[in-house]
Amino acid sequence: MSVLERDPRDDMYRILDEDGTAVGEVPDLEEETLVGMYRHMKLARHFDKRAVSLQRQGRMGTYPPLSGQEASQIGSAYALDEDDWMIPSYREHGGALVRGLPLEKTLLYWMGHEAGNSAPEEANIFPVAVPIASQIPHATGAAWASKLRGEDDKAFICYFGDGATSEGDFHEGLNFAGVFDTPNVFFCNNNQWAISVPRERQTKSETLAQKATAYGFEGIQVDGMDPLAVYEVTREAVEKAKDPDEGQRRPTMIEAVQYRFGAHTTADDPSVYRDEEEVERWRQKDPIPRLETYLKSEGILDDDRIEGIQESIEAQVADAIDAAESTARPTPDEMFESAYAELPDRLQKQYEQFEQLREELGDEAFLEE
Amino acid sequence: MASERETQNLTLVQAVRDGLYTEMQRDEEVIVLGQDVGKNGGVFRATEGLWEEFGEQRVIDTPLAESGIIGTSVGMAAMGMRPVPEIQFSGFMYPGFDQIISHMARMRTRTRGRYTLPMTLRAPYGGGIRAPESHSESKEAFYVHEAGLKVVVPSTPYDAKGLLSASIRDPDPVVFLEPKLIYRAFREQVPEGEYTIELGEAKTRREGEDVAVFTWGAMARRTLEAAENLAEDGIECEVVDLRTLSPLDEGAILEAFKKCGRAAVVHEAPRTGGLAGEITSIIQEEALAYQEAPVTRITGFDVPYPLYALEDYYLPNEARIEAGIREAVEFP
Numbered sequence: 262m263s264v265l266e267r268d269p270r271d272d273m274y275r276i277l278d279e280d281g282t283a284v285g286e287v288p289d290l291e292e293e294t295l296v297g298m299y300r301h302m303k304l305a306r307h308f309d310k311r312a313v314s315l316q317r318q319g320r321m322g323t324y325p326p327l328s329g330q331e332a333s334q335i336g337s338a339y340a341l342d343e344d345d346w347m348i349p350s351y352r353e354h355g356g357a358l359v360r361g362l363p364l365e366k367t368l369l370y371w372m373g374h375e376a377g378n379s380a381p382e383e384a385n386i387f388p389v390a391v392p393i394a395s396q397i398p399h400a401t402g403a404a405w406a407s408k409l410r411g412e413d414d415k416a417f418i419c420y421f422g423d424g425a426t427s428e429g430d431f432h433e434g435l436n437f438a439g440v441f442d443t444p445n446v447f448f449c450n451n452n453q454w455a456i457s458v459p460r461e462r463q464t465k466s467e468t469l470a471q472k473a474t475a476y477g478f479e480g481i482q483v484d485g486m487d488p489l490a491v492y493e494v495t496r497e498a499v500e501k502a503k504d505p506d507e508g509q510r511r512p513t514m515i516e517a518v519q520y521r522f523g524a525h526t527t528a529d530d531p532s533v534y535r536d537e538e539e540v541e542r543w544r545q546k547d548p549i550p551r552l553e554t555y556l557k558s559e560g561i562l563d564d565d566r567i568e569g570i571q572e573s574i575e576a577q578v579a580d581a582i583d584a585a586e587s588t589a590r591p592t593p594d595e596m597f598e599s600a601y602a603e604l605p606d607r608l609q610k611q612y613e614q615f616e617q618l619r620e621e622l623g624d625e626a627f628l629e630e
Numbered sequence: 631m632a633s634e635r636e637t638q639n640l641t642l643v644q645a646v647r648d649g650l651y652t653e654m655q656r657d658e659e660v661i662v663l664g665q666d667v668g669k670n671g672g673v674f675r676a677t678e679g680l681w682e683e684f685g686e687q688r689v690i691d692t693p694l695a696e697s698g699i700i701g702t703s704v705g706m707a708a709m710g711m712r713p714v715p716e717i718q719f720s721g722f723m724y725p726g727f728d729q730i731i732s733h734m735a736r737m738r739t740r741t742r743g744r745y746t747l748p749m750t751l752r753a754p755y756g757g758g759i760r761a762p763e764s765h766s767e768s769k770e771a772f773y774v775h776e777a778g779l780k781v782v783v784p785s786t787p788y789d790a791k792g793l794l795s796a797s798i799r800d801p802d803p804v805v806f807l808e809p810k811l812i813y814r815a816f817r818e819q820v821p822e823g824e825y826t827i828e829l830g831e832a833k834t835r836r837e838g839e840d841v842a843v844f845t846w847g848a849m850a851r852r853t854l855e856a857a858e859n860l861a862e863d864g865i866e867c868e869v870v871d872l873r874t875l876s877p878l879d880e881g882a883i884l885e886a887f888k889k890c891g892r893a894a895v896v897h898e899a900p901r902t903g904g905l906a907g908e909i910t911s912i913i914q915e916e917a918l919a920y921q922e923a924p925v926t927r928i929t930g931f932d933v934p935y936p937l938y939a940l941e942d943y944y945l946p947n948e949a950r951i952e953a954g955i956r957e958a959v960e961f962p
Contacts, residue, residue, distance in 0.1 A: 322760050322938055351762075373760065373938035391764040392722055393694055424665075427693035429725060455694045457670030463693050526762075534669045593943040600933040607902065608932050615931070615943075618953055626949035628942045 265479045265497050265513055269470035273482040273518055276489040279546050281554025288493050292561050296570075298339055298488055299552050299562065302331040304574040305355030306549060308364060309523075311578050312354075312371065316527040320586065324371045325352045326523035329486070332548030333450055333517040335359060336491030340499055341418060346385040348400040348419040350393075352450070356420070360386050364578065368585035375595060376588070393455075394425035397434030397447065404443035404502075416502035418446040418495070424455025426472060427463045438512040439476035444502035446495060447473075447514040450485065452521040453543075457534035473514035485517030486548040489555075520546070593619070635821035643813040645787035645820045646676045646752075649794035650714065652824055654684055657712060660798055663690040664699055664716035673718050674754055674813055696726035700751060704733050707747040712798055720755035720807060721764040727772075734803045735778035750797040750804045755783075756848050756898055757945050758811035760938040767935050768847070768899040773805040774876040774908075780804045780829055781876040785850035787818040789873060792827030800829060809848035816851075830874045832882035838866030841959050842886035844909050845896040846872045849946060853896045856951035865959050875905060880912055887913050891922040892958045898945055901929040923961035928954035 264274055276285035309328045315321040327334065330352065338359035341347065347360045354367045361384030370377025370389060378388045387403075390396035400419030407415045425431050426449060438445045449469050453460050466472060473480025483494045498513035505511050520543035524531050531540075556562040597604060597612045604612070619627065640648060654660045662677055668691035671678030681689040692699050696717055703713040717723050723730070730751070738746045757766035773781045782797055782804055784790035790808070797804035835850065836857050845853045850871045857867035868886045872879060887893050893913060895906035906927040913925060928946045936944050946954075 323762050370937070371762075373940070375937050375940070377937075389763070391762055392725070395725075424694035427695040427698070429695065429697050455665070456673065457666045457668075458691050458694065462691055528673070533671070591939050593940060596931065596933045596936045596940050596944060605932075611901065611931050618950065622949050622953070627947060629947075 263497055263501070264494055265481050265501065267481060269474065269480040269482055269516075270467050271482075273484050274490050274494055275484040275487050276493060277487045277551050277555055279551065281551045281558065283555060285490065288489055288496065290492075294339070295556060295561060296566075298335055298492070299556060300570050300574065301335045301355065301359055302488065302549050302552065303570060304577065305331045305334060305358070307574050308354065308578050308581075311582065312368070313523065313527060315582065321368070321372050323526050323528045325526045326521070327352050327354055329520045329522035329543065329547070330450055330452060331355055332488035332552070333448070333485040333491050333519055336488035337418065337448055337495040337515075337517075340492050340495035341416070342499065344385065344415050345499060346387070346403060346415060346417045348387040348396050348403065348417060349389060350396060350420050350422065350425070351389045351391050352422075353420050357386055360384055362386055364581035365584045368581060369588060372585060374588065374591055375599070376591065394421055394428035394430040394434075397421055397425065397430050398437065400445055400447070401434045401438045401441075401443055404438070404445045405441050408441070408443055413444075413503055416444050416446055416499040418448055418499070420448045420450060422455060423449060423451040423453065423460050423463055423469060424458065425449070426469050435473065435476045435512070435514065439478055439510065442511050445512040446498040446502055447512065448495070449514065449516045450519060451516050452519050454521060454525065454531070454535065456525040456529055468516060470514060470516035473512075476512075478510040478512045478514070480514040480516065482516045482518060485519030486546045486551070488548055488552050491517055635823055635825070637819040637821050639817045640787045640820040641814045641817055642784065642787045642790050642808070643674055643676050645791040645818075646794055646808060647678060647680070648820060649791040649798075650677060650680060651683070652791070653795055653798045654680065654688060656824060658688075659710065660712045660714060661688045661690065661706075662714045662716065663692050663703065665692060665694050665718055667691060667716050672716065674810065676752070676808070677716065696722055696724075697729055700726035700729040700734065703749050703751070704729060704737065704747060707749040707803070708737060708745045712748045712750075714750045714752060714798060717751065717753040719761075719765045720753040720769065721767045723753055730773070730779070730805070731776055735776045738802065739778060746801050747803040748799075748801050750794070750800075750806050752806045752808065754810040754813070755807040756809045756811055757935060757941050758848060760941070763937060766941065768897070768930070770807055770875055771899060771904055774905060778803070779876060780874065781807065782829060782874050783807045783809065783847040784873065785809065785812065785847055785871050787820050789827055789833070791820050792825050793829065793873065795824065796826040796829050799826065804829070807847070811848035812851060827873075830877045830879055832870050832872045832874070832879035834868065834882070834886065835871050836867060836869040838868040839890055840866045841892040841894060841955055842868045842870060842890040843894045843896060843955060844870050844872060844883060844886075846875065847898070849896045849898055852946065852948055853951055856948045856955065859948065859952055860955060865955070867955060878908070878912070880916070883909060883912055884916050887917050888920045891920050892961070894926045894928060894955045894958045896928045896946055896951055896954070898930050900932045901927055902932045904929055923958050926954045926958040
């Protein structure tokens with residue numbers, strides 16, 4: 262029986278125990294893939310730390326931290342095939358990196374540059390979605406388009422938080438997916454808090470995963486701080502989306518139970534609404550030492566290699582920061598040029614008037630800093 | 631009278647909080663609901679301390695659902711409560727837009743006056759604080775365009791409290807947009823206790839005879855600064871802060887315009903379909919004979935609000951406001 266066919270209210274699916282011991286069937290992955298997952302998780306954590314620090318130093322705008330959510334991001338991204346698509350919310354910096362969005366782009370976006378949103382052509386990824394749950398119907402639509410075109414080799418994974426499951430768009434997106442049997446994987450990062458509002462205040466459902474039942478497809482709760490379990494359930498969901506068995510529905514909703522160690526964004530102060538004790542309790546489930554312990558116990562990693570990985574990720578993040586910070590400040594023409602395929606006359610006129618003013622008064626008349 | 635009361639030196643966001651506190655104390659039908667308004671005190675601290683003071687039956691953290699927040703407020707208000715729903719940023723009002731347009735604005739007219747909705751929908755709005763995408767829009771025109779709603783945008787702490795109190799007491803639904811650029815930009819003496827400022831009345835912030843400048847929200851401060859700069863060159867602006875955008879104070883607009891014969895409008899919303907066009911039309915219809923120059927518009931551009939690296943270029947600032955006003959004054 263596929264793990265997806267469990268009752269969504271059963272104990273959540275887990276492979277690695279909190280101390281890194283394998284308690285379930287470990288997915289059959291190459292050693293180098295496992296090390297790659299570990300490296301990406303470490304990279305995401307380090308990137309996050311540096312990004313928060315850049316914000317504190319005034320070198321970046323408001324930023325949504327991801328620490329604690331690496332297993333969900335990296336584990337699920339590793340479960341995708343090359344042609345699959347990722348539809349993120351605004352916190353999937355780690356998953357996006359695995360899917361081909363350079364760190365430098367993520368930095369540029371949060372540094373206020375539109376260029377951060379221009380993903381490389383070969384990366385199958387949607388832009389960051391800031392409004393809550395609004396990307397979910399897009400994911401259904403994208404998957405639906407693929408199905409209508411007769412493709413059966415692409416799955417579409419869409420990320421959102423626990424708060425998003427309260428929004429109308431969540432219900433509409435999942436309902437369409439059920440009705441039209443689209444190749445979707447709905448991945449809920451249940452990190453326990455929608456800013457200050459706890460998961461218990463979003464729904465009286467026992468689990469979020471069971472909501473899928475209402476739309477006629479499987480929902481599964483997985484330990485979102487166990488990268489191997491996340492990989493396994495996502496992999497099965499991706500395979501089912503493309504090639505369902507007789508009578509199976511393509512879509513799946515995965516509820517990955519996890520914790521946001523930091524603030525919702527750098528504009529938020531979690532000490533107002535949650536106890537440090539709770540944070541500490543969840544830190545015991547930290548996905549990174551968990552995978553590290555397992556890989557060491559299997560003889561796949563040793564201290565030397567871990568040190569080498571640490572050095573290489575620090576260099577990679579430092580390079581991305583250098584690249585982002587040495588990107589020239591955007592100029593006002595960028596505001597105008599991509600609003601329409603062809604610049605309407607009235608907008609062209611607005612642009613010309615503004616350019617004339619810039620010329621007369623100089624840029625410093627417009628820039629606050 | 632306000633001048634006889636004890637006052638406090640408050641920022642605009644503190645004055646909003648004081649207005650909510652005062653009205654909740656005065657009338658137990660007033661409740662506050664939304665995302666993060668309770669224990670967290672609102673993402674901008676506009677509801678700070680209210681949860682502790684009034685309890686979770688009256689300061690309610692809701693699930694994350696704008697249509698739900700606004701739609702349930704419609705039901706509560708129809709039953710005679712005075713809900714004050716908060717949407718965290720005006721850029722997130724759109725999932726609740728159907729409730730605003732189809733129900734909040736129309737309940738009175740559809741029921742021939744049997745039900746009315748004494749609710750005040752609050753949201754921080756506007757740009758200039760280096761916020762992420764979807765956090766900086768100014769779309770007041772959407773709500774002004776919808777009959778049945780009142781739309782209020784304060785530009786000072788004193789006004790914020792008085793207008794909010796008036797909005798909460800108003801029998802009709804009000805969209806109350808709070809310019810977050812000036813949430814904490816300055817302080818002002820705000821009376822303790824109750825007072826209201828009548829909705830629909832503009833306020834002349836500066837007297838002058840050369841050109842009437844109409845504005846509101848965060849742009850009011852920038853316009854006043856620009857007016858002071860222009861005064862050094864002998865151009866005297868009459869600056870009118872509209873404060874309520876629906877209904878518009880046509881009397882104040884025409885009076886100021888007739889006095890000057892020239893006008894400019896400053897708003898941060900995009901130009902096309904923005905309120906500057908409406909104000910210009912009022913002038914054309916009612917005071918054409920007084921007109922000595924085209925009305926100039928100093929506005930945001932017709933482009934999506936940019937990420938923050940470009941927002942200084944997008945938002946009107948003193949330089950652009952001065953240039954636009956000069957154009958009106960120097961014509962022909």
